[in-house]
Amino acid sequence: MTGKRLRVFALLAISLVFLLAWAFPVLWSVLNxxxxxxxxxxxxxxxxxxxxxxxxxxxxFGSASILPNLVSSMVISVGTTVVTMLMAIPAAYALARLRFRGKKFAGFYVLATQMLPPVGIIIPYFLVLRNIGWIDTYQGIILIYLSFSLPFAIWLLVSYFEDIPFEMEEAAYLDGASRLRTLWRIIIPQVRGGIAVTVVFVFLNAWNEFLFAVVLSGNTVRPVTVAMFNFVSVEQTLWAKLAAVSVLAMLPVVVLGVVAQKHIVKGLTVGAVKGGGRR
Amino acid sequence: MTQAATTTARDFGRVLAQRERRFAAALLAPAFLALMATTTFPLFFLIWTSAFRMDLAMPFTNGFVGFENYSVLLADERFWTSLVVSLVYTVSTVVLQVVIGLALALLVMDMKRGQGLFRLIAILPVVLSPAVVGMIWRTFMLAPEFGIVDFLAINAGLGSKNWLGDPLLAMISVIVIHTWQWTPFAFMVLLASLASLPEDIYEAARLDRATAWQRFRRITLPLLRPAIVMVIIMRTMVALTAFAAIFTVTGGGPGTATEILNLYAYRKSFTELSIGYGSALAVALLIVTILISAILFAMRRAK
Structure with a gap:
């Protein structure tokens, strides 16, 4: 009996250590x-x-305010989310519901695009954007963010579209509704939940991105993940301010993460069942 | 009469199928054009630039060099070092994530209360930006004396360490940081698949008086295998192209101690401004990625 009690106690201690280890860096930043x-x-x-x-x-509100950077992050993330969803919803519907030649290949292509390392995308893109003067612009960053947000969103949405019963579409066709109308009026409302989850994850990934942002940002467009560097230097680190910036950068994604808690495993593993994955 | 009817029916079917194809093409076009522009086009352009000397600091030396960048690469010691660092970083972080994640999932699965708390806390690290995570660890966790890890080390009698200045400690630090952030991912995925395992097999095993270890080894592990392999594949891909959490913590240093291949390609291109050679490094990274994923997918198919 005592042996069993000891075991329970040990397991409890281990779990507490891990809970603390995961929560601590975040809590400590908040405290600081x-x-x-x-x-x-x-x-x-x-x-x-x-x-x-x-x-x-x-x-x-001080002299080196990060308010413009928070705005930058917000514009980039919202812009990426809107553009991604406008393209991904129709594409995912076609991949999940329609019959056409080359469908398998199209699905494979979407997965394969995630294989390309981000650094392999940013080198050529830097050269192109520099030539057309799109460095340090919102359109430059949002365009390149599509390289990871689109495949992700398409696959996540496909998994939701596949869950709708076929009968709903058939009934709508028999009533003489056009395909586009059926998609808009019948199908989209069915996957509202899936679309919401996808929006959360696309926003989250765009907010957290760093490599593309650090290469393409400048004085006009600089998201908060890049701007926080200003608070750390060799001579001096502004500890409390750095902590405050970190908390502000974490706030939106932590809130979204907790809100989408139930869907997080699905969001994290999307596409994996069929192939690769990224981040 | 009947023949005419079937012909029209077939024609009607063909028209419908053709309409469906056209509709599909219209729906797919925007996304696929964007994907080609942002992934396929850069890939070909990258291979093209890797055949050039393209030095942004010294443009007058620029020009077509063919495979020269690749022959330089094969003789480049820093390239081979970064490849080794990449492999060490990838293998150690993935193994740690899977082992710790699986152990915790098994432990939490048996809990009667507190599962919800675990799930909630586990979300924290995975939703954070690796850049922010790196920054917090570099300062509040690992800074000499001030950081909590160093504070604990001092109080444990180990003395203050230069966590990010010593080559070995810096490597351990970036591995720990990556493991800290992504173990919850493995934990959540494995917990979810544990929860979906059929109860009755365990019932039967218990009746057969199988020990806990036997149950784990003979039932749980084989049933979890697909999920474990999936976690390994996903985490390997991410670890190979990790960037922000190393860039913000050590910048690849001290020296090149934590410089994974991904970071080397970045530094070569954007710090040393040798875009051509940086492209060749990125192509090498792509080849390594494809090779490793081929091995992993073969592992998934094998029983």
Whole structure:
């Protein structure tokens, strides 16, 4: 009996250690963002302190405000999401529901595009965008983000489209509705949930992207993931401010992640059953 | 009479099929044009630029060089080092993720309470930007004295370490950071497939007095195999092209200690501005990726 109790206790301890390990870096950033720079630098690290919004106030409204960068991140992510969904919904519907020659190959092609390493995409694109003056522009970044958001969105949506019963479409055709009308009026409302989940993940991936952003951003368009570098330098790190920026950069994705909690496994493994995956 | 009827029916069917094809083409066109423009076109352009000397800092030396970049690459020690770093980084992070993720999934599966808490906390790391994760670890976790890891090391009597300045420690650090962020992914996927396993097989095994280890080895592991292989494939692809979480933490340093092939191609192209040679490195990375995925997919098919 004591042996069993000991085992239960050990397992409980292990699980607590892992929970803490996963939550700690995030919680610790939140705590540090509420400190003054002096409290943040204290040694040993302070767990008890008087919380203050000072760091947030500074990074949002101070001289080196990251507000424009948050706006950049938002415009890029929303823009990518809108363009991706407009292209991915029709494509996914065709791949899931229609009969045409080369369908298998088309599906394979979408998966294969994810094999290309991002650095292999950004080198040629940098040259092209430099030539047409699209470096440091929203259209340049959003265009290149389609390279990863489209395959992902198409496959995730296909899995939702496949779940709708065929009878619904047939009934609509028999009533004389056109194909486009059927898609818009009958099918799309059926996959509203799937579309919402896809929107969440596309937004999340666009918000988190870094490699393309660091190459293509400049003084006009610089997302927050790139801009946070300004708070760390060899001479001096602005600890509380860095923590505040990190928390602001994490906030939207953590909220979305918790909201889409039930769908996260599906979102993370999409396409994997049929082939590759990315991020 | 009947023949005429079937002919029209067949014609009608053909017209319908043709309409369906046209409709499909119209629906697919925008997405496929965008995909070709953003993935297929860059691939060919990349192979093309890899045949040039293209130095943005010294444009007067630029020109077609054929396969020269590739012969330079084969003799480039930094390339082989980065390939080894890539393989060490990939294999160690993937193995750690799968082993820890599976162990935790088995543990949590048996929990009567608290499963929800685990699922919730596990979401935190995977939704974060690797760039932000890297930044938090570099500062609040690993900075000498100030960082929590160093604080714990000092209190454990190990003394303050230069976590990101020492080649070996830096490599361990970037491996730990990647494992920290992505183990929850393996955990969540494996927990989900554990939950979908049929209960009655375990019932039968229990009646046969199989030990816990036997049950794991003979029932759980074979049933989980597809999920495990899928996790391995997905995580390998990601680890091979990891970028932000190394770039923000060590930048590939100290020296080239944590410079995976992906990062080398980036540094060559955008820090040293040798776009042509950087392209050749990116092509090499693509070849490595294809080779490794071919092996992994063969593994998936094998029983």
């Amino acid at each position: 963002s509420l400190k003054t720079d002096r409290d943040a630098l204290a040694y040993p690290p302070k767990l008890i302190f008087t919380p203050t919004w000072e760091a947030y106030h500074d990074v949002l």
